[in-house]
Amino acid sequence: MLRFWRQNQAWMTPIILLFLPLALFLSMIVWPIIQSIGISFYDWDGTGPVRFIGLDNYRELLSDGQFFVSVKNNVIWIVMFLLAPVFGLGLALFLNQPLGEMRVVKSVFFIPLVLAPVIIGVVFTWFYDPTFGILAIVMRFFSLEPVAILSDEHFVTFGIVIAALWAQTAFCLVLFLAGLSQLDGELIAAGRIDGASGWTLLRHIVLPQLRAVSFVATIITVIGSLRNFDLIAVMTQGGPYGSSTVLAYQMYDATIFSYRAGYGAAIATVLFLIMSIYIAIFLRHTLRRESRGA
Numbered sequence: 191m192l193r194f195w196r197q198n199q200a201w202m203t204p205i206i207l208l209f210l211p212l213a214l215f216l217s218m219i220v221w222p223i224i225q226s227i228g229i230s231f232y233d234w235d236g237t238g239p240v241r242f243i244g245l246d247n248y249r250e251l252l253s254d255g256q257f258f259v260s261v262k263n264n265v266i267w268i269v270m271f272l273l274a275p276v277f278g279l280g281l282a283l284f285l286n287q288p289l290g291e292m293r294v295v296k297s298v299f300f301i302p303l304v305l306a307p308v309i310i311g312v313v314f315t316w317f318y319d320p321t322f323g324i325l326a327i328v329m330r331f332f333s334l335e336p337v338a339i340l341s342d343e344h345f346v347t348f349g350i351v352i353a354a355l356w357a358q359t360a361f362c363l364v365l366f367l368a369g370l371s372q373l374d375g376e377l378i379a380a381g382r383i384d385g386a387s388g389w390t391l392l393r394h395i396v397l398p399q400l401r402a403v404s405f406v407a408t409i410i411t412v413i414g415s416l417r418n419f420d421l422i423a424v425m426t427q428g429g430p431y432g433s434s435t436v437l438a439y440q441m442y443d444a445t446i447f448s449y450r451a452g453y454g455a456a457i458a459t460v461l462f463l464i465m466s467i468y469i470a471i472f473l474r475h476t477l478r479r480e481s482r483g484a
Contacts, residue, residue: 230455247456270351271415275407278362286370302357311424314353343433369403437461
């Protein structure tokens with residue numbers, strides 16, 4: 191046995207090391223996805239008997255006005271959330287200075303990372319309160335009438351996204367600070383010698399070296415915008431009148447409160463497809479750009 195191990199150690203070691211992570215990935219990620227897609231073809235309340243209905247849940251989605259409101263809100267989340275990498279990069283460039291005072295400033299910007307989303311939701315709910323919230327106080331100072339943002343169907347989604355954007359920007363900030371610490375100093379020095387400075391230096395020397403970090407920040411940000419649930423649950427519960435609901439929250443509401451696990455699984459499947467399509471397109475575009483750059 192020992193002789194067999196020594197002869198085959200080179201190819202058996204990777205298999206042994208990968209077996210447990212792969213088994214966990216298949217059992218905890220892949221299999222639940224397959225189960226969810228399968229449940230979407232049934233009429234099921236989550237506990238009782240199941241009844242096969244084919245594509246009826248998906249047909250109902252196409253005639254469900256709330257589904258299209260959720261899709262519209264998800265688009266708003268994606269567009270606004272893509273500001274997080276931009277703001278994160280800007281803050282990282284500002285904070286990446288060899289000054290002792292910057293350590294204190296950085297700690298202030300890192301605060302959202304150590305706060306649970308529930309706490310952020312509660313804090314911003316107080317902030318938006320039209321009676322005693324900070325926003326209301328500032329608006330009254332300028333002789334403006336306070337707006338009940340979380341009760342207004344036109345503003346509520348934007349208010350929640352801003353709360354989530356605060357935390358996501360801090361996450362992107364950490365990624366870009368890590369990326370800036372790995373920049374090639376000799377390449378930057380050579381660029382300065384050649385006369386590059388300011389925007390030219392950033393565009394042609396710094397940003398290309400941050401391409402991998404930008405890719406990770408963008409992917410995680412988009413996925414986070416599509417699966418965001420906790421802030422909506424804490425701040426509005428999808429209201430008013432379902433105007434702040436996104437696909438993830440509609441899936442939860444249909445499954446838990448309406449006892450329609452099959453319909454909720456159909457919404458989850460659509461959300462999964464949207465994520466997969468976006469990631470595939472983004473990966474394809476990024477790999478093409480990398481190959482042209484190479």
